[in-house]
Amino acid sequence: MSILxxxxxxxxxxxxxxLHGVDLNVDAGEVLxxxxxxxxxxxxxxxxxxxxxxxxxxxxxxxxxxxxxxDPGQRREMGIEMIYQDLALAAxxxxxxxxxxxxxxxxxxxxxxxxxxxxxxIDRQAQEMLDRLGVHVPSVHIPVGMLSGxxxxxxxxxxxxxFKPKLVIMDEPTAALAVREVxxxxxxxxxxxxxxxxxxxxxxxxxxxxxxxxxxVVLRRGNVIADLRRDETDMAEVVSYIVGAHx
Amino acid sequence: xxxxxxxxxxxxxxxxxxxxxxxxxxxxxPVTGSGVRVxxxxxxxxxxxxxxxxxxxxxxxxxxxxxxxGIDLSLGSVLGLASVSGAALVVTLEWxxxxxxxxxxxxxxxxxAVNGYIxxxxxVPAFIVTLGMLGIARGLALIIxxxxxxxxxxxxxxxxxxxxxxxxxxxxxxxxxxxxxxxYILAHTPFGHHTLALGDNENSARATGINVRRQxxxxxxxxxxxxxxxGLIFTARVNTGDPTAGLSYELLAITAAIIGGxxxxxxRGSILGTMIGALxxxxxxxxLNLMAVQAYYQQMAIGAVLIAAVWLDQIRTRGxxxx
Numbered sequence: 001m002s003i004l005x006x007x008x009x010x011x012x013x014x015x016x017x018x019l020h021g022v023d024l025n026v027d028a029g030e031v032l033x034x035x036x037x038x039x040x041x042x043x044x045x046x047x048x049x050x051x052x053x054x055x056x057x058x059x060x061x062x063x064x065x066x067x068x069x070x071d072p073g074q075r076r077e078m079g080i081e082m083i084y085q086d087l088a089l090a091a092x093x094x095x096x097x098x099x100x101x102x103x104x105x106x107x108x109x110x111x112x113x114x115x116x117x118x119x120x121x122i123d124r125q126a127q128e129m130l131d132r133l134g135v136h137v138p139s140v141h142i143p144v145g146m147l148s149g150x151x152x153x154x155x156x157x158x159x160x161x162x163f164k165p166k167l168v169i170m171d172e173p174t175a176a177l178a179v180r181e182v183x184x185x186x187x188x189x190x191x192x193x194x195x196x197x198x199x200x201x202x203x204x205x206x207x208x209x210x211x212x213x214x215x216x217v218v219l220r221r222g223n224v225i226a227d228l229r230r231d232e233t234d235m236a237e238v239v240s241y242i243v244g245a246h247x
Numbered sequence: 248x249x250x251x252x253x254x255x256x257x258x259x260x261x262x263x264x265x266x267x268x269x270x271x272x273x274x275x276x277p278v279t280g281s282g283v284r285v286x287x288x289x290x291x292x293x294x295x296x297x298x299x300x301x302x303x304x305x306x307x308x309x310x311x312x313x314x315x316x317g318i319d320l321s322l323g324s325v326l327g328l329a330s331v332s333g334a335a336l337v338v339t340l341e342w343x344x345x346x347x348x349x350x351x352x353x354x355x356x357x358x359x360a361v362n363g364y365i366x367x368x369x370x371v372p373a374f375i376v377t378l379g380m381l382g383i384a385r386g387l388a389l390i391i392x393x394x395x396x397x398x399x400x401x402x403x404x405x406x407x408x409x410x411x412x413x414x415x416x417x418x419x420x421x422x423x424x425x426x427x428x429x430x431y432i433l434a435h436t437p438f439g440h441h442t443l444a445l446g447d448n449e450n451s452a453r454a455t456g457i458n459v460r461r462q463x464x465x466x467x468x469x470x471x472x473x474x475x476x477x478g479l480i481f482t483a484r485v486n487t488g489d490p491t492a493g494l495s496y497e498l499l500a501i502t503a504a505i506i507g508g509x510x511x512x513x514x515r516g517s518i519l520g521t522m523i524g525a526l527x528x529x530x531x532x533x534x535l536n537l538m539a540v541q542a543y544y545q546q547m548a549i550g551a552v553l554i555a556a557v558w559l560d561q562i563r564t565r566g567x568x569x570x
Binding site for chain 2: 050052071072073074075076077082084086088089090091092093097098101102103104106109113115116117119159
């Protein structure tokens with residue numbers, strides 16, 4: 001059963017057309033690798049799915065609902081999360097606030113003043129989430145900017161997983177990480193798959209893609225030019241699609 | 248104490264500066280007939296707070312926009328526009344007294360909303376839009392009032408500026424009330440969290456589904472509303488809708504916010520810190536007045552404080568990244 005369906009998605013920036021009618025399906029609990037050369041349109045496609053970019057043509061449906069016209073907040077509410085390459089963390093805000101950014105639980109202060117951010121609950125749940133992911137940070141109260149790259153990556157992942165997503169898009173999650181940290185991210189993806197969360201993994205590191213993904217889609221110049229099962233392909237074939245040697 | 252400061256995001260240094268400055272001013276100020284330093288009299292204390300109240304409220308507006316990595320240079324001019332707008336409705340058009348409140352607050356919020364609209368829809372830098380509004384609002388204030396003060400407001404309005412319930416000037420109550428609400432919103436509501444996150448990293452705010460455009464729009468409207476409230480208090484204090492009211496007050500307001508710990512580049516801001524910053528500016532002005540220092544030198548002093556505050560902050564943050 002597909003959780004995400006794209007049909008004929010087009011997107012231009014001014015005179016430059018980046019997506020030329022993309023069709024794509026992702027099944028629930030599937031780990032899909034999305035590969036392609038720089039400028040193939042991977043990031044644009046993903047931002048179209050999350051709603052950060054509005055598309056010019058085509059339809060995007062998620063979990064049986066047409067989400068083409070919904071804004072990023074509404075799509076996030078439905079269960080689409082994305083972890084950005086630049087992590088999109090607010091460096092001066094603390095770990096817990098970053099994890100709950102945009103979804104702060106509130107209560108009434110003294111029983112009548114509305115919209116009081118329940119900081120205690122944020123801190124507690126953020127700590128629980130980090131413990132569940134087996135991540136160690138000195139404190140949930142320190143600004144995210146003071147953490148290492150690997151720690152920041154896990155904060156971004158924790159943010160995506162805290163609200164029970166159905167689809168998580170990861171843009172180059174392993175690019176800036178040390179070997180051991182890469183292992184733990186891949187393990188995390190496997191853990192998510194086991195819980196029924198669909199993942200789209202964008203990566204230039206084909207080793208990681210082959211290790212984590214059951215299916216690999218190649219994007220080239222804004223078109224899907226190959227949709228391959230991992231068991232029926234190999235790295236040489238994927239590379240040849242990426243560079244356009246397959247015509 | 249330190250913990251309280253940390254919880255409210257007030258920098259201990261700014262509190263130390265305030266205390267230090269007050270001590271210096273107390274020592275340097277002249278002695279009254281009864282042998283007390285003028286600076287230390289209760290009357291003078293209220294003078295400081297009364298003077299700080301107008302630009303203190305402006306500084307709250309400045310804190311909101313600056314902590315979201317914006318800027319509002321039109322604060323002082325919008326104060327003037329709000330002052331004459333309220334007075335014109337009640338004095339010139341002879342509408343009921345409460346139209347002074349509606350007129351001032353409405354004019355302020357409207358000017359702020361125009362700023363916000365052009366910044367978010369037209370993608371014109373806030374620096375340019377609010378600089379333009381500085382000219383527009385001041386010109387409009389002079390046009391509405393025909394270049395003269397609009398004198399003679401009803402007693403209900405004068406109460407807001409001149410009365411002293413329990414011996415404390417009304418503007419002090421207004422300042423405290425506005426500051427408490429503003430602090431609550433910035434420090435404890437989702438709106439406040441989103442404001443700081445937006446100033447910290449706009450992509451982050453957008454990625455987590457925060458409506459960045461609406462957030463900015465509201466922040467500039469709030470900033471204008473603060474100028475409206477300050478304009479109303481100004482009108483009530485001097486019994487005049489004054490088209491030159493608030494001239495170069497944006498300098499005071501922005502300086503108060505910055506020395507109160509608001510990050511000029513966004514992501515950090517505290518209303519209580521800003522209130523300390525406003526008091527520092529108030530003490531500085533008051534002390535220089537008591538020492539009979541000419542107003543021209545005071546302008547220079549305030550400008551120098553602004554530059555020094557940002558300079559020091561730069562040295563400090565650069566030191567931190569080098570570590």
